[in-house]
Amino acid sequence: MVGCDNDFVSETDDYQYYTVGYPKPDLAYMFTKIYDPNNNVIATQNISNYSELSIEKSMIVDPGTYSIKLFMHDNLSGNNYYFAQRNFIFNKPSGKSIILDKEEYAPGDQVQIFTYMPSYSSGHKVTVNYKTSSGYTSYTYDVTSAEQNKNWVLPSNAQGGSFFAYFRDSSDNVVAYDSFEIIAPLGTMSLTLDKSTYEKNDTVRITYKYLPEDSDITLILRSGTTNVYTESWRDLSGSGVITFNINGRAADSIYVKAVSGSNILKEATAKILSGEGFVSGKVYDSTTATPISGATISIGGSQTTTDVVGYYELSVPLGTQPVTITKDGYQQYTGNMQVYSFAFSKLFYLVPIVESDSNTLYGTIEDYYTGEPLTGTYIQIKNGSTVYTMLTHSRTGNYLFDQEGLEGTWTLTVTKTGYDTYTRKVTLEGDTYLSIKLVPVGGSPNIPDDGGSGGSGGTGGTESTDRPSREAAKESLTWLESVMPNLIKLVVVVFVLALIGWRF
Numbered sequence: 001m002v003g004c005d006n007d008f009v010s011e012t013d014d015y016q017y018y019t020v021g022y023p024k025p026d027l028a029y030m031f032t033k034i035y036d037p038n039n040n041v042i043a044t045q046n047i048s049n050y051s052e053l054s055i056e057k058s059m060i061v062d063p064g065t066y067s068i069k070l071f072m073h074d075n076l077s078g079n080n081y082y083f084a085q086r087n088f089i090f091n092k093p094s095g096k097s098i099i100l101d102k103e104e105y106a107p108g109d110q111v112q113i114f115t116y117m118p119s120y121s122s123g124h125k126v127t128v129n130y131k132t133s134s135g136y137t138s139y140t141y142d143v144t145s146a147e148q149n150k151n152w153v154l155p156s157n158a159q160g161g162s163f164f165a166y167f168r169d170s171s172d173n174v175v176a177y178d179s180f181e182i183i184a185p186l187g188t189m190s191l192t193l194d195k196s197t198y199e200k201n202d203t204v205r206i207t208y209k210y211l212p213e214d215s216d217i218t219l220i221l222r223s224g225t226t227n228v229y230t231e232s233w234r235d236l237s238g239s240g241v242i243t244f245n246i247n248g249r250a251a252d253s254i255y256v257k258a259v260s261g262s263n264i265l266k267e268a269t270a271k272i273l274s275g276e277g278f279v280s281g282k283v284y285d286s287t288t289a290t291p292i293s294g295a296t297i298s299i300g301g302s303q304t305t306t307d308v309v310g311y312y313e314l315s316v317p318l319g320t321q322p323v324t325i326t327k328d329g330y331q332q333y334t335g336n337m338q339v340y341s342f343a344f345s346k347l348f349y350l351v352p353i354v355e356s357d358s359n360t361l362y363g364t365i366e367d368y369y370t371g372e373p374l375t376g377t378y379i380q381i382k383n384g385s386t387v388y389t390m391l392t393h394s395r396t397g398n399y400l401f402d403q404e405g406l407e408g409t410w411t412l413t414v415t416k417t418g419y420d421t422y423t424r425k426v427t428l429e430g431d432t433y434l435s436i437k438l439v440p441v442g443g444s445p446n447i448p449d450d451g452g453s454g455g456s457g458g459t460g461g462t463e464s465t466d467r468p469s470r471e472a473a474k475e476s477l478t479w480l481e482s483v484m485p486n487l488i489k490l491v492v493v494v495f496v497l498a499l500i501g502w503r504f
Contacts, residue, residue, distance in 0.1 A: 030083075031046045103179075291309050295327040
């Protein structure tokens, strides 16, 4: 006849619900009385033959057993008759405790958190740990009373998993905790690598999204069809990033798979540069454009000497390789080049060692990884209130400062969009040569796929024909001085348009 929603009531419940059902009597009506653990009546409710009723939590105060008793009142005699009862228990914590209103939540749900301490003590707080698409995070608030209910909305980007809510004292010790589950709907599952082609010492970045619980990711390095190295990451779920260093292992491809049980969920592949490529080209004088014979050129550990027409050829490992070129009477060339095809052509230019009666600062600006000259790079030198600026040559990446009075120590600053800013002190004594290599903001660029665009002789290689010179750098300075006033006006106009919300 009497049924309860729960046999136990907790601090986070707003009501205790119960139901009553019985045959409808004639000349009588039914009612219930609610008794607390001390047998005091805390509520009386008249009911129909089938009723769904509730007891407010504010009436349930003392811990112990509560009774719901069903009575019938006879209208003729005026007597009350007892029919049935149902008991439920309210357990009030005896020590510090924390209770969540549910065991499972979905992103966007409201979470009700109840904390209790026998007597209030300041400095207590609650920390709820959970995970979002950005990684693990927490929600924290201060406990301000001995008994406190706190409502908090679980963020919509929360990810699935098992988590905890901690009740901490003023010394940050955990005095109580409760666990909960987040049931998050899965989005579009994916498994991706950050590059399509890697070098042998690169770090591989594996990104996974919306994996189900207890998923595994396995990475396999292969040489041909032979597996040479395998590594796995177990019990993954949701989204995240894994990094792995190839560390020079003898492999030519990467295979990555996400697995749940015996099912392959997602796969990804990439190439690893391996083997050797054939590099050829010429070495020129940057001032006269004449070939330099007898120059010693070293690329990736292989070394040769240019012939009478400045020609060289070398077999070098694929990937980013260091380059050094030396010749008496010329500045030493040092840099890097990316050898990413089996036939690659590259021209180099050596800057003659110049002696003059005045101080000069000159050189080239190059990409740190590719060794390619960076044209249109902004360079500034500053000594006290004296400032000189220029852009590198529009074809060669060359620069030259030869103004009167260049002496002492100057601050050199080099900037170009997409690259880290380069700054250093330079002391000028005579002709100072400085080759500067800028690092891309994102680090090493992705190596292009070997598409094999045909060149001279059908080699499928790439040829660089930039030739820096002091004269060309001087032309850049003259051009910059002529256009700088208009550039300043343009910058001001763009800035004003941006302030008023103009969209480009």
